[in-house]
Amino acid sequence: MRMFGVSERFACRVTGQHRATQRREPVAQTPADPDAALRAWLRDYAKNHPRWGFRRAYHDARGEGWIVNHKKVQRLWREEGLRGSPGTSSEVTNLC
Numbered sequence: 001m002r003m004f005g006v007s008e009r010f011a012c013r014v015t016g017q018h019r020a021t022q023r024r025e026p027v028a029q030t031p032a033d034p035d036a037a038l039r040a041w042l043r044d045y046a047k048n049h050p051r052w053g054f055r056r057a058y059h060d061a062r063g064e065g066w067i068v069n070h071k072k073v074q075r076l077w078r079e080e081g082l083r084g085s086p087g088t089s090s091e092v093t094n095l096c
Contacts, residue, residue, distance in 0.1 A: 038066060039076055046082040053077075053084045 012019045033039070036037045040060070045057050054077035090092070 009043075035072075035076060038068060038072075039080060041066070042073070042076055042082060043080060046084075051084050056084070078092075 008019060008022055012022060041061065042057060043066075045060065046052075049056070054074050056068070057077065058068070058073040061068055061073060
C-alpha cells in the first residue's frame with residue numbers, strides 16, 4: 001500500500017481482502033512458540049511426578065517463578081498429552 005501510495009481501504013477493496021487482515025502481524029515475524037520453555041518444564045515435571053496433575057503443576061510453577069495462570073497451564077498440559085496415572089482406587093468393588 002505504501003509502495004503504490006493508495007489508502008488501505010482502497011487497496012483492500014481492489015484485492016478483495018478484509019481490512020482486518022492487514023493489521024495482523026505476519027506469521028513469519030511471530031516467535032515460533034513463546035511457551036516452549038514452559039512446555040519443556042511441564043513435560044519434565046510430569047516425568048518426575050507421574051501421579052500429579054496440572055493443578056499441582058500450576059502451583060509448583062508459580063512457586064518456581066513462572067508467571068502463568070491456571071488456564072494456560074491446563075491448556076498446555078492437555079496439548080502435550082500429559083496425564084496423571086490413575087493409581088489405585090480406595091473403594092472396594094462389590095463382587096456380588
